[in-house]
Structures are given as C-alpha cells and as structure tokens.
Amino acid sequence: MRFKILILTILYTFVLSYANPLKEEIESLIKDQDVAVGIYVESLATKSFKYILNEKMPFIPASNQKILTTATAIINLTPDYRFKTTVLTDGFIKDGVLKGNLYLKGGADPSLSEGDLKSFADYLKQLGISKIEGNIIGDDSFFSEEGRGHGWPEKDFDYCFTAPFSALSVNENCLRLEILSDKKNTVIKMYPDNDYFEIVNNLELSKKYSDYKVKVEGRKIYLFGKIKPLSKVEVSIPVENPSLFTTSVLYKVIKQSGIKITGKYYIGKTPSNTTVIITHKSQPLKEIIKKANKDSNNFYAEQIFRTLGKEILGKGDTETSATVVINTLKRAGIDVSNIRIYDGSGLSRFNQITPESISKILSYMYNTPYFFDFYQSLAVAGTDGTLKHRFKDVKGKIYAKTGYIKGVKNLSGYILSDNGEVYVFSILVNNLKSTEIANKIQESICLILANGKTQL
Template structure:
C-alpha cells in the first residue's frame, strides 16, 4: 500500500513538472495584461495529464456555445435526425384544380433553399395541380418565437450573421441583392425572388466611383448612391418576418412555374385533418452540424437549438431549449452552477460557460458511439472552416471550435499529439482589448500539446 502511495506521489510530481511550463508560459503572456484566461486540458486516451486554470469560473463563450448546442443535439436527437418541411392541403383536386388552401409547414430546416421550393412547385405540377382556388399559407408554429436572441449585438442586425431564426426559413433568412449596371441605369434583382419586399431603386451611374447604401424599412428596400457603368455588385441583408418572406417566395415561385393561384399568401396554422402532399427531409443532423461548427454559422446553430426544445420538451423556444441543454449537461455529470444559456449560437453577451464544462462535454462525446460524427463537424487546423488559416505548423492535429465576439476570443476542442495522446482542451479569453494576446495564449498551449511536450 505504501509503495502504491509512493508511486502516485512521484507520478504527481512528474505531472506538475510538465504542467509548470504551461503555467509559466501563460503567466508570462498575461502579465500586465487586463485579460481573463480560463483553461482546462486533459489527456483522454491515458488520463495521465491534466492542467486547469480558472476552470470553474464563468466566461462569455462566444461561438464555443455551439459545442454545447450541437453535442446536445447529437445526444438527444441522434446523428440521423432530419428536419422536415411539408406541403399539405385542406382541399381536394378535381380536373387540375386544387379546391382549398395549400400549406407550407416549416420544421426548422436551416438548409431549406429556393431550389427546394422550386422542386415543390415542379412536383405539384407533375401530379396535375395547375390551379389553386385558395390561399398559400405558411405555418411557422413549430417554434413559439421568431427573431433574434436576448443580448445579441444590435449594431450588427444589418448583417446576415445575425439573421433571425424561424421555424419556416429560406436561404438562411438572408436576401441577396444583385446590382447590374449598363451605361445608363442600374437594375436590381432579389435572390430569392419574392413578393414580400418592394425595391425602391434610386441608384445612379457614376463613371468615377461606386458608393451606395441599402436600407430596409418595413417591406421596402431603399437603394441610394452610385454604381460604375457596366459593372456588377452584390449585397446581402437579413430578412425581416422570415416566415412570411418564405411564404411569399413560395407563392411567387408557384405562379412563375405556371400554377394559377386565386388567393393570397399569409401565415396560419395547418388544420389537423389536412392531407400531406410532400414531405421534404434535410440531410441528417451529423451533416447539418458541420455548418454550425466548421463555419460557425449562427443561423444553423439557432435552428438546431430551438429544435431541441420542441422535440424533447414540446416547446420550440429559447427557455425550453436552454433547459434541454442544461439537463443534458447534468446527465453527463457536469456542474451547471456557473452556466447561463441565452441562445444556441453564442451571439449573446449574457451566455456564461466554464472551461471545465466545455471540456467535460467534449470528453463525454469522445466516449460515445457518435464521437466520429461530432468530431468531423469541427474545424481542422490549417485545413478548413474557421481554422483554415491558423495553426499551419500543426496542420490536421487540432479539431476545434473557435469563438469570437467583441472582447472575447475562445478555442476548444481536441488535439492529436505527437506523443500518441489525444487531449481535450478549452481556452477561454475574455476582457480583450485586442485579439493578439488571445492568439498567443491559444497557440502556445496548443503547440505544446500537439508537439507532445507533456509526455512523461
């Protein structure tokens, strides 16, 4: 027994001697810097190494929040879960005429595209529907709310990375405008085309420069300024009222495909006795989360987040979805006392996670049958996603999720070390004046781990 205690004591001394270079490196980098750093590192294969610094302290996670969102989705919904979008009717077809309303029922698919709507219209024609004597009704009831999260940066609401979430969405709820000029005038095209927005085109030709502004007010989009002759430009803006916008795009698509519609488009709830005509399924969740994690797509993360609440507890809203994530963390043995969840993407400045909680959920995923599906969703150092241009000296050895909002830059994931070990890590840096110090800390720690400097 004494021998066992002695061996453990010696091993602990060795571990400290190898952890100290990490601590010394971090302390030297953060000295005289008004930054807050939290770190948790642990070896997964051998459990022989662990390093922690403020690991139980709450930090703003930024897009590291997506780790909890996507891991919880894989755990609760399975990697093969698919989002559904349905076309239904409360009427009947006679002599090529649908006598009744047509419903476009959303199921929170973050990948639903204009091409999908076109395929719906084509199928309706194929089965003989040439006229609809009724309305086109969008059903967004899968979620209880639509819009943006609490604590999102309002100054960025004009950009598509803050596009509002909705159970019935199209093209990530981002409208692309194409500006094309000849020698005399400028034309504007919308993608996806729709009847929701009206373009007010006050653009003029200038041989000297291009300088223009785009502003959406209500259902009108105002374009002012100048474009050079014989040129092309693009600008994208987040849509307002995404469910109604999606419904209007479907309405216009069907009319342009040759289907006559006597009614109008609006939102409503599908009656329980409606008959299903089309059920469209997305790619499986294991593919969907790649967009959320590798590319740090906020819209995808928010759609996944609220789907958790709907599918697991019956309500597609923020509070219920946060409860599902918290319950998931509790089930895998993670302390949630310092955790606060206000969204699924990490855009909210009110979110709080600890380095330990992030590392622990990553560690849990490592020991599940669906680890490979989750692991493949993360950005790869020097290869793809948000890490394509980082850590090129250890290319392919780091699989991680980045996180950045003003004053925050974080990194968490897995490291494949030269010593044959697999490390899980979370490095959270808050209260930044510039990102340089965060980059140095993350690179120093990750390079030490990737190069096997902790090997006993």
C-alpha cells in the same frame, strides 16, 4: 467583470510534480496581462496530464456555445435526425385544379433553400395541377418564437450573421440583392425572388465613382447613391419577417412555374383535416452540425437549439431549449452552477460558461457512440472551416471550435499529439482590447500539446 490575472492566482494540477513547459509558457504569456483567462487541458487516453487555470470561473463563450448546442443535439436527437418541411392541402384536385388552400409547414430546417421550394412547385406540376383555387399559407408553429436572441448586438442587425431564426425559413433568412448597371440603367434582382419586398431604385449612374446605400423600411428596400456603369455588385440583408417571407417565395415560384393562384399568401396554422402532398427531409443532423461548428454558422445553431426544446420537451423556445441543454449536461456529470444559456449560437453576451464545463462535455462526447460524427463537425487546423488559416504547422492535429465577439476570443476542442495522446482543451479569453494575447496563448498551448512536449 474585469480582473487582472496574476501568477499568484493560478490554480493548476499536475500528475507529475516537476516543472512543465506548458505551465512555464502560460505563466510568461499572461503575466501582468489585463485579461481574463480560463484554461482546462486534460489527456483523454491515459488521464496522466492535466492543467487548469480559473477552470470554474464563468466566461462569455461566444461561438464556443455551439459546442453545447450541437453536442446536446446529437445526444438527444441522434446523428440521423432530419428536419422535415411538409406541403399539405385541405382541398382536392379536380380537372387540374386544386380546390382548397396549400399549406407550407416549417420544421425548422436551417438548410431549406429556394431550390427546394422550386422543387415543390415542380412536383405540383407533375401532379397535373395548373391552378390553385385557394391561398398559400405558411405555418411556423413548430417554434413558439421568431426573431433574435436576448443580448445579441443590435449594431450588427443589418448583417446576415444575425439573421432571425424561425421554424419556417429559406436561404438562411438572408436576401441577396444583385445590382447590375449598363451604360444607361441599373437593374436590381432579388435572390430568392419574392412578392414580399418592393424595390425602390433611386440609384444614379456616375462615371467617376460608386457610393450607394441600402435601406430597409418594412417591406420596401430603398437603394440610393451612385454606381458606375457596367458594374455588378452584391448586397446581402437579413429578412425581418422570415416565415411570411418564405411563404412569399413559395407563392412566387409556384406562379413562375405556370400554376395560377386565385388567393393570397399569409401565415396560419395547418388544420387537422389536411392531406400531405410533399414531405421534404434535410440531410441528417451529423451533416447539419458541420455547418454550425466548422463554419460557425449562427443561423444553423439557433435552428438546432430551438428544435431541441420542441422535440424533447414540446416547446420550441429559448427557455425550454436551454433547459434541455442544462439537463443533458447534468446527465453527463457536469457542474452547471456557472452556466447561463440565452441562445444556441453564442451571439448573446449574457451567456456564461466555464472552461471545465466545455472540456467535460468534450470528454463526455469522446466516450459516446456519437463521437466520430461530432468530432468530424469541428474545424480542422490548417484545413477547413474557421481554422483553415490557423495552426498550419500542426495541420490536421487540432479539431476545435473557435469563438469570437468583441472582447472575446475562445478556442476549445481536441488535439492529436505526436506522443500518441489525445488532449481535450478549452482556452477562454475575455476582456480583450485586442486579439493578439488570445492568439498567443491559444497557439502556444496548442503547439506544445500537438508536438508532445508535456513531459509525460
């Protein structure tokens, strides 16, 4: 949907009737620009100022979608919710031998790490287990789907920012390869170490230059090309079968701890006659959402998103989770007629949102007991996250969520003004040929509001 923003189509509301620097600035910036712009600005404390432009028009939100995901999560799950991963057995321990299978049951923890799995192995050792006469079975049934979202950019599937979601995941489902060379040989190390992938190293040493490629085919990783001697290079790739991969990592770390395993590893459901050996809990949700919002981590957002469907309506899939978000917005009094939800991160180009709906959920959060935890999860101007290098002239005055995919650059959040006011804002810019106009619009509006120049 392409259209030209003309001054005659601008819809705005002012409590004060005289000209305002914000209105004049916006009109001068977007005049004759072949971009789609939607704006909603409102003062929260006094309700004395409001500016709107195409506020009910649907836009691609990009990572502004994470505002809906994390706000819905903290409202429905509470800030203290923790993701759980459990280790169970259907057997018993006798003379240092676990006679039975070991189950790793995922609970969608986006922060589960190789270090956590190593701690599981260490605990098994502390129990006196030296041998497992059974299999290591991964249970990913907490979600009813695994993979990527509808409308995600296939050209980016080789990068970890599009890593698949899964109820059973480790290291954000991203495998890091470390390529080391001495004067004669090259060595490839995998982090986390695992028995899932096989490395096929066809690299050659070259004193002149390094030019190499990495190709994944099923469970084989091919490296070919040339690399200089005495080099150290890192490459990261997303894991296509995350639940089985995670199970393989546990299998590997248990063996590395000195515990023998007679069986194999695979995916299955945990039977009812099992005993819990380990319950691992993540940090509380109020800390987890910082990763999703400040750092705009797509994997964290997707894990949170599908957890909503599972915990609230009993099914961890996209459709059910989208229903939870929509229902939450409705309860907050927000018009959802122009909202479309295909994922939790904003990678999908099929998502639609309006500037009004984003601002309204931000306003709603402002009046909940969860506001501080949500507010603290947003990037801070000139300080951290995706705003660390932006808005340095008003450092610490803007708490917001960025959003960027090709042709889209959005910004929504809160502004602490020099005039003592708190503003909520959403500035959505689509159909971009370059990000320059979006940057100018967003920076101009935010600077005017932060400096208190709205003639209140």
